[in-house]
């Protein structure tokens with residue numbers, strides 16, 4: 001995956017709670033292979049009217065925000081379906097970081113495996129970012145993963161937490177399958193012990 | 206360690222291969238269920254020249270894209286059929302057991318697992334689908350994962366996970382007439398919220414859960430994710446063992462006895478500590494429906510649509526107005542006056558035999574006023590329902606009796622609710638556009654959905670059955 005280190009980019013606010021992955025990418029676009037540009041599906045039905053025309057009031061439809069690299073969202077962003085295509089859609093649309101008070105667990109994990117940084121900040125801070133973005137449309141936000149900080153246009157800097165392994169994978173663009181296969185001996189030993197203790201677990205039929 | 210431990214910790218510990226210093230654990234996976242949507246993971250595996258490490262523990266099932274009115278073809282629509290064919294090809298190439306189109310076992314992945322005895326207590330099961338928690342009803346630790354993790358499990362039969370926090374939901378007391386497991390879980394989500402269990406794995410306990418059938422417990426566990434929960438677990442008991450005995454892949458003979466002895470130890474010890482505790486009085490639960498676009502927006506059928514005027518927070522007020530506009534609902538209107546356009550009885554939440562019986566009991570001798578489709582959760586369930594004559598009951602009442610699959614729960618197979626139409630649905634998500642662009646979904650139990658079908662509006666099944 002593409003490594004994530006630093007970002008200095010325009011941010012867009014999406015101040016809606018419980019944005020589920022069905023909103024991020026509707027089910028009918030999920031037949032597409034990864035090589036398809038998933039950016040075209042991002043928030044497909046939220047950003048358009050039923051007749052297909054774009055809603056001017058949807059943040060990413062505003063000219064200055066079309067190139068936003070950070071999305072500042074609300075509580076429980078990415079809840080619902082486990083579809084990783086929700087992350088593909090954000091990533092392909094150029095979004096590399098989502099800031100929110102909380103995330104759906106599966107979305108959070110999917111994001112970190114695809115070079116998209118999920119940043120949890122408390123809701124008050126998130127609300128203050130929305131206000132800043134409202135006054136200064138197309139304001140820039142700096143995200144530094146190494147330092148675990150978000151620097152806002154109002155001059156404030158906020159630290160965020162991320163688990164060290166996820167951080168390392170993101171910084172280095174690592175794929176964890178090879179890392180895991182490095183533990184093959186332990187995996188096999190565990191399987192052997194389990195086969196003695198609970199033989200029914202290691203076989204179907 | 207010593208000290209009392211939770212059921213979750215017991216199952217977690219037996220699957221822990223090693224702990225990384227950052228607190229992440231490498232877990233061994235006993236069962237991996239795949240479906241058509243797993244193609245991203247298979248693509249990744251192929252691109253990296255990897256193979257499936259334990260094809261014998263992997264099961265591929267066609268469900269999301271299978272047509273329910275022309276199942277023999279897979280799907281008459283070529284681009285949908287192609288997704289099913291990808292699964293068939295990947296399973297074939299990787300030597301994975303396949304329950305594909307036309308297989309006698311085929312059905313919705315979370316229905317098939319328990320039904321075939323693939324799901325067992327104390328196992329660790331994963332699937333690239335957020336409703337994997339369903340299997341927790343048997344005391345099997347089960348959770349949904351994304352495509353990258355599916356690829357990781359295919360390649361290694363393991364998964365790195367941070368131990369989630371634990372939450373116990375104790376539900377006690379008898380359920381009133383017309384109140385089903387679906388109402389229990391809708392009520393719980395409305396109480397704790399759509400992110401009430403985020404980062405947690407839920408253990409459901411209490412007399413209401415004990416009194417519930419294994420199928421009812423599956424309905425409850427199924428929607429754990431709708432409260433944000435990573436998984437839902439219920440300690441196995443005699444009901445669980447009776448459910449599993451003689452299932453195709455359940456242990457047999459001496460191994461069954463050994464397994465049983467092991468499974469009896471799978472419960473939270475008295476005094477075990479949970480990070481969060483929630484208590485629900487079953488007597489507070491009424492037949493419920495959702496009125497909004499998040500599963501937390503549920504209430505008793507006797508209620509009224511909320512009024513945005515009553516919301517002090519301006520952002521929340523605007524969100525509520527937006528929701529009501531999407532749903533086409535007037536503030537303050539009685540839920541029982543809301544007309545519906547169609548009814549969907551199906552999904553991994555509510556398409557097992559008991560669900561179909563409950564819906565048929567309401568449909569019997571009445572007639573559907575709107576399009577209503579009944580989609581059994583698996584082919585064996587369909588056959589059992591037909592043996593019991595339930596198909597006749599539905600057909601005589603004007604319901605459509607379909608073949609199995611996910612169907613209108615997510616609409617990937619083409620079973621869609623048209624824009625602006627209102628669907629009374631036994632599925633698990635009322636998200637905007639979930640059943641099709643512009644669709645309006647009201648979640649409810651099978652009996653409530655059948656009641657909506659025969660009256661053409663949201664209906665209190667208790668009143669209908671009392672002849673009121």
Ligand code: SF4
Nearest residue numbers: 336552553611614615
């Ligand atoms: S029935 Fe619905 S929720 Fe269940 S697996 Fe299928 S699409 Fe997912």
